[in-house]
Amino acid sequence: MSRERLYLFDTTLRDGQQTQGVQFSAPEKHRIAAALDDLGVDYIEGGWPGANPTDSEFFDAPPKTRATFTAFGMTKRSGRSAENDDVLATVLNAGTKSVCLVGKTHDFHVTTALGVTLEENVTNIAQSFAHIVAQGREALFDAEHFFDGYKSNPDYALECLHAAYTAGARWIVLCDTNGGTLPGEVYQITLKVIESGIPGSHLGIHTHDDTGNAVANSLAAVNAGARQVQGTLNGLGERCGNANLTTLIPTFLLKEPYASKFDTGVTQDALKGMVKVSRMLDDILNRVPQRAAPYVGASAFAHKAGLHASAILKDPTTYEHIVPEIVGNARIVPMSNQAGTSNLRSRLSDMGMDVEDTSALSRVLDRIKLREAEGYSYDSAQASFELEARREVGQMPSFFDVERYRATVERRRDSRGRMSHLSEATVVVNIGGERHLSVSEGMLEDGADGGPVNALSKALAKDLGPYQGLIEDMELVDYKVRITQGGTEARTRVIIDHEDGQGRRWSTVGVSSNIIDASFEALLDAILWKLVRDGAHALGAQ
Numbered sequence: 001m002s003r004e005r006l007y008l009f010d011t012t013l014r015d016g017q018q019t020q021g022v023q024f025s026a027p028e029k030h031r032i033a034a035a036l037d038d039l040g041v042d043y044i045e046g047g048w049p050g051a052n053p054t055d056s057e058f059f060d061a062p063p064k065t066r067a068t069f070t071a072f073g074m075t076k077r078s079g080r081s082a083e084n085d086d087v088l089a090t091v092l093n094a095g096t097k098s099v100c101l102v103g104k105t106h107d108f109h110v111t112t113a114l115g116v117t118l119e120e121n122v123t124n125i126a127q128s129f130a131h132i133v134a135q136g137r138e139a140l141f142d143a144e145h146f147f148d149g150y151k152s153n154p155d156y157a158l159e160c161l162h163a164a165y166t167a168g169a170r171w172i173v174l175c176d177t178n179g180g181t182l183p184g185e186v187y188q189i190t191l192k193v194i195e196s197g198i199p200g201s202h203l204g205i206h207t208h209d210d211t212g213n214a215v216a217n218s219l220a221a222v223n224a225g226a227r228q229v230q231g232t233l234n235g236l237g238e239r240c241g242n243a244n245l246t247t248l249i250p251t252f253l254l255k256e257p258y259a260s261k262f263d264t265g266v267t268q269d270a271l272k273g274m275v276k277v278s279r280m281l282d283d284i285l286n287r288v289p290q291r292a293a294p295y296v297g298a299s300a301f302a303h304k305a306g307l308h309a310s311a312i313l314k315d316p317t318t319y320e321h322i323v324p325e326i327v328g329n330a331r332i333v334p335m336s337n338q339a340g341t342s343n344l345r346s347r348l349s350d351m352g353m354d355v356e357d358t359s360a361l362s363r364v365l366d367r368i369k370l371r372e373a374e375g376y377s378y379d380s381a382q383a384s385f386e387l388e389a390r391r392e393v394g395q396m397p398s399f400f401d402v403e404r405y406r407a408t409v410e411r412r413r414d415s416r417g418r419m420s421h422l423s424e425a426t427v428v429v430n431i432g433g434e435r436h437l438s439v440s441e442g443m444l445e446d447g448a449d450g451g452p453v454n455a456l457s458k459a460l461a462k463d464l465g466p467y468q469g470l471i472e473d474m475e476l477v478d479y480k481v482r483i484t485q486g487g488t489e490a491r492t493r494v495i496i497d498h499e500d501g502q503g504r505r506w507s508t509v510g511v512s513s514n515i516i517d518a519s520f521e522a523l524l525d526a527i528l529w530k531l532v533r534d535g536a537h538a539l540g541a542q
């Protein structure tokens with residue numbers, strides 16, 4: 001079978017920026033564009049020149065990409081020529097090789113949102129594209145609300161597409177703007193478009209995830225013949241997001257019939273960077289990565305249940321649809337109350353612990369299940385699990401003892417009558433018979449009160465004598481609280497994530513009826529795990 005080219009169009013910097021709460025700066029756009037270019041997408045839509053200062057700044061000094069850098073805008077408005085439309089002029093003045101214009105194809109939107117006649121809209125589309133093409137640009141038509149438009153008035157929706165195509169648009173992109181269309185309809189309607197005379201090699205698909213079908217809809221359009229797929233990294237985008245390219249790209253490269261049928265610009269080698277690219281975007285957005293994201297999520301290859309773990313150890317293909325490393329991910333076999341000895345052996349061996357004694361293994365398993373019944377949760381707090389296992393099998397060095405800690409919170413009015421908060425913590429540890437007392441205030445980088453957990457974290461990490469050098473690069477990056485039982489019996493579970501200078505991220509858990517105490521337990525485990533992993537026992541721990 002001869003292979004066909006499937007084009008990937010990324011709109012993270014345009015539709016992705018339409019995500020609530022997302023606002024990229026120009027330098028961030030440059031970083032994302034460079035990562036997309038390394039990945040191998042064919043088009044990078046940078047934004048809408050002239051729509052806001054950031055996009056204008058970005059287009060003033062555009063990235064140099066192998067991918068076709070694209071400016072976005074809308075078709076000309078009625079009552080002026082394409083040459084005299086200032087919004088269109090600003091888009092064209094960005095000087096990009098390719099230009100994507102959104103235009104209406106749904107009769108209802110033409111009369112209601114634009115308030116023009118159906119004929120005027122067709123003329124506006126045709127003249128806008130003729131103008132772009134006359135300037136030597138590659139033109140794309142984002143046919144807004146196309147599927148809804150087709151269902152309302154198929155002849156008119158197709159007339160709009162043909163107006164752009166006849167005027168020279170290279171790509172006609174069928175948009176499921178409201179995200180309400182299902183895969184069967186996308187497939188059938190895409191076939192109708194092809195039957196109307198626009199070949200699949202000129203058709204693109206742009207979907208939204210409002211029914212959770214953005215990826216399925218993209219695949220349906222490709223199955224019908226479309227050869228350009230638009231999407232965003234991590235599925236960013238207006239409302240529920242766009243088709244997720246971190247799902248679609250591995251699917252096109254690894255799954256049939258796509259892998260045998262299509263070439264894309266993404267190589268198998270670049271595919272190994274998929275997790276990295278996804279995390280980079282989360283890092284820029286200061287978002288916690290979605291654990292369950294297909295292919296790239298931390299749980300995508302996590303085998304929690306005992307039956308799964310047992311089989312995985314015999315042959316990973318028993319519960320994995322692909323080899324995780326192909327997309328830069330990794331297999332994990334977490335511990336929890338769903339686990340059996342297979343999970344345990346696998347975890348211990350990953351931690352470098354060889355435990356032959358089966359009675360020790362059962363003790364660890366019993367201990368973990370008992371602690372989970374008390375409210376601990378080890379499947380996401382693997383570092384705390386490791387410490388618990390070490391304690392149970394006698395492989396946990398003793399670095400220091402916490403003699404006591406105290407945290408206080410104060411709310412007061414200053415001399416100008418303004419309310420302020422102050423949190424303070426004291427921690428006393430005993431290291432080899434020597435007492436170390438540390439006091440810290442809760443303080444954020446901007447000088448605001450960081451709260452009692454922040455104060456405790458600082459006091460605990462302030463003076464650990466010989467171990468101090470090993471913990472200096474630790475940073476608390478996420479803090480989650482959950483009440484595990486209601487009423488007066490309430491127990492609080494705190495899960496804290498840390499990162500260090502070696503790029504490691506680890507999670508620890510604490511449980512108590514008191515949120516500060518639960519936090520302290522998780523903070524303490526985080527430091528102990530770091531000391532165990534970095535060989536602090538060599539510094540004289542017992």
Ligand SMILES: CC(=O)SCCNC(=O)CCNC(=O)[C@H](O)C(C)(C)COP(=O)(O)OP(=O)(O)OC[C@H]1O[C@@H](n2cnc3c(N)ncnc32)[C@H](O)[C@@H]1OP(=O)(O)O
Binds near residue numbers: 050113115
């Ligand atoms: C489906 C999509 O996601 S398309 C992408 C949409 N992206 C964005 O809207 C983000 C960037 N947009 C913006 O910054 C602003 O909306 C701007 C600068 C483009 C326009 O701002 P304003 O001139 O203040 O207009 P406003 O946003 O209020 O309304 C949009 C105007 O464009 C018109 N319009 C909408 N689509 C089109 C189109 N395809 N062709 C021509 N005109 C259009 C609307 O009718 C409306 O005009 P009206 O005010 O005369 O009724």
Ligand SMILES: CC(=O)C(=O)O
Binds near residue numbers: 015143144145176
């Ligand atoms: C153009 C676009 O983003 C849409 O129709 O969804």
